[in-house]
Structure formats: C-alpha cells, structure tokens
Amino acid sequence: MKLFRQSLILTLLLIVLCSVLYPLAILGIARLAPGAGEGQTLSRHGRVVGYARLGQRFQRPEYFHSRPSAVDYNAAGSAGSNKAPSNPEYQALVRARLDTFLRQNPGVQAAEVPAELLTASGSGLDPDLSPRGVLVQVARIARLRGVEAEKLRALVQQQTESPLLGLLGPARVNVLRLNLALDELAPLRR
Template sequence: MVTVLRSVRFTLVFALVLGILYPLFVTLIGQTIFPYQANGSLVTWQGKPIGSMLIAQANTSPGLFSPRPSAVDYAANNSGATNFGPTNPALFKEVKANLLAVQKANPGIPVAAIPMDMVESSASGLDPDISIANATIQTVRIARVTHIKRSDLLRLIAQQEHHSFLGLWGSDYVNVLRLNLALLKKEAMRHHG
C-alpha cells in the first residue's frame, strides 16, 4: 500500500510540475521577453492581422511577390513536402508544372535563370522566405503591373534582405510577407502622398 501511495503522490507532483507549473513558467518568460514571437509573429496591415512572418501564404496578385510553391497548398495544418525522390516522375511533373507557371507569370525569363526556389516546394511547404534571385526576377512583373520603377523594387528588396549567418550558413533571403507589406506601404504612399 505504501508503494501505491508513493506512486500516486509522485504522479500528482510531476503532473503539477510538468503539466501546469512548467508550461506557465515558459509562457510567462515567452510573453515577457519575446511577446511578438510568442504570439505567432503576426503582421498587421491597417489594424487587421494579415499573416505570420513564419508561414507562407498563397498569393494570386501579380502586383505582389509570390512565395515558393507549396506541396500542401499553403495549409498550415498540413505542413509537409511531397517526399518524391529525385528520380520520381511525379517530382519531374510537379517541377515542370511550376516552371510553366513561373514562365507564364514572368515572361521572357530564360529557364537557366530561374532559381530552384521558384519551382520546388520547401520541406515544410510553408517556407515564408525566398531567395534574392527569386525576388529579383519577380520585379519585372511587379513593375509592369504596379508601375513602380524596377529600381525602386530592387531597393525595396535590398532593404528587406536577410544575410546568411556569419556569411557561412544559409543564403541571403527575403521574407515574402515583409516584402509585400513594404510594397503595399510604398504603393499607399504613392497614391496618397
């Protein structure tokens, strides 16, 4: 009987510590030190949340930057890749379809100039970032649609650019939502300024 009571006490104490106290402590630290990140890195536009800096969103507007293709149709509750191997015909078919879509949206771009992140989905299917080359190619289309000078769009990309860690790990990139938000602000200033 003593062993049973000891086991019950042990279970209750650890349920309290690990099930209530520890999560409360972590939540308190997160909300105190990193409130923006702890609440999902949400971005607002004109007082309304429009997305998270951490999750890509589908974009059909030709006047905005497009994210990488998504194997899960940008469904955050279904994150994942297709897991097709490099010799799988389904991967070839998917990349070819994405390549045709990129060429249709951005006419005149030679196939050799199209970066991989424009035609291949990320491992999560929700990567919010694109390469500088990807963003640069899209400036031709966006300049044509919005009538913003391409040089201004390139400057916008440079302002939003994130560099690789210590110049060693990763590659330079831009966050699509942050870049589109900067573009929307620029357009709003142009129309109201």
Template structure:
C-alpha cells in the first residue's frame, strides 16, 4: 500500500509539473510568436474592437447573416446542441430557421438554402459562412441597400478565403469582415 501510494504521489507531482508548468509555458511561448501574440484576431472599425475569429449575430436585413449558434454566440460557453439529426426538437428548430430564411428571402426556394444557413457549427461560434450562403443572401441585401448584385458578387469574391494550399478545406467567408466591407461600400456610394 505504501509503495503504491508513493508511486501515485510521484506520478501526480510529475504530471503537475509537466502539465501545469512546462506545457503551459510551451503553449504561452508559441502564442507569443503568433500574429497578435495569441490575443485573437482583432478588427477595429468605427472605434470599436471586434474579434473576427468568433462568430457574431447579424440579423438586420441589410447584412449577411451568420451561421446559427447553439450557444447564442457566447464565447464563454462554446459548444453544439448535442442533438442528433433525427431529434424532433432539433428538426423543429431547423424548420423554424428555414421558415425565417424564406420569409427574409422571398425570391429564393427552400431547396436552394445552404445547410450552413440552418445548422449550427460544432462550436456554435463559427465566424464563417460558405460562399454559397453569401450568394444566397445577395438579392435580399441588394434590395435592402439598393446595391447592384454584381457589386455584392465582387465584394464576396474579394473576401473569400480560399482552401489552404488550394487543397485543404472549403472556400469560406468571414461574416464580420464581409459586413464591415459592406458598410464601407455603402458609405462610399452615398
């Protein structure tokens, strides 16, 4: 018993030093050499700072809307809903989102709605939407802001992040950055 206790105590002390000390300093040191010293991707616009790497809610008709969030965009509580695709509550929530999207975009069809417009990401904080989702919303935004669809297409193209090395991952668009650029485009027109 005494031998087992001492072994457990030694293992506990080694783990404490490694994981609470050494590992922490390695991660901290790596963060310091990263862009923005590990403090997140901060964008400053009109005197306010925003984290572009955390999803945010945009619901006004004149903006590109974000992916739904299972955690109401609360970065302190990242996580998904943990409901399966056949869960009746989950299906009702997705149906409600589809109905809302069709009301906001009356010229679009149900079958044209991209999946990322009605399903939350695993973290609930995804700051990106697909190019398909951005293009799906163009007509509504063009109508609301009195902007040509061709101008919005150019804006979307200019703010699309391509796959890493042209191979890994899908094309995606940061919604915050896109909406800030949309506001600047609108201000430049007037």
C-alpha cells in the first residue's frame, strides 16, 4: 500500500508539473518575445498582411518570389518533402521550377539560380532567402515596375539581415518585408 501511495503522489506531482506549471512557464516566456507569443504580424495601411516568420506565396511577377513550399505555405502542416534528390518525381518538380524561373527571368542562366529558389525548406515555411536568391530576381522586377535595378539592389541591401552576432548563420532577406518595402519604393502602376 505504501508503494501505491508513493506512486500516486509522484504521478500527481508530475501531472501538475508537466501539464500545468511547465506550459504556464513557456507561455510566460512567450509573452516576453516579440509579438507576445502571437507571432510577428506585418501590417500595411492598418491591415495585417502576413507573419514575419512564415513564408508566403508571391506569384505575381512584379514581386520577389519566396522559396517554394512542400506544404503550400500552410502553417498548420509544417513539413518538408519526403522525396530524395534521386527521386524522379522530385527531379521533375525541381526541373519544372527551374524552367518556370528561367521563363519569368529572361537573361538569367540556369547556373545563376540558387538551389533555394528550386527546393523547399525543411519546414516548408521558410520566410527568408539569401541575398543571392533575391538579387537574381532584380532584373525582372526592375523591368516590370519601371524602376532602376540599382535602386532595387540598394533596397535589397537595406533589407538584408546580418548573421547573428556577425557570424552565426547566413545573411538573409525576409521576402514579405522586402515586398512591402518594394511597394513603398515603387508602387504598382494600375
């Protein structure tokens, strides 16, 4: 009977610890984070247009395009592709993405297209591209928006986030923030 009572008390303590105290501690920490645990929303003209840390689809040619998503940018189902690089279906998908990119970006050679524009990230929701992944799209956007390519390169440089502490991780550009800044720099002609 003594062992049963000890087991029951330990079980109840662990339930309280793991099911109540730990989640409350994590919630408290999240409330201190940017966005207070609700995510960092980005707004335009008082209307929320997206989340800073979630990738989004940008299909219109006059915008910088994001990294492809294996989950169609659905945050409820974060996942990568389960196909190996040697899988024929996967190779066909990457080839189709490359063909589409080259068609939309005349003058760009296949060797200039970074792999991140052809392959989905592990989460399928990566909001960032490398500066190289963005700069390869500048000529298309300059032509379609009627703005000098040099101004777009400066905008990309302005929107580039440095590695953490100057050495941890790569430089990156948040595509949603960049596209919002692009609309400020060169509004779409209607």
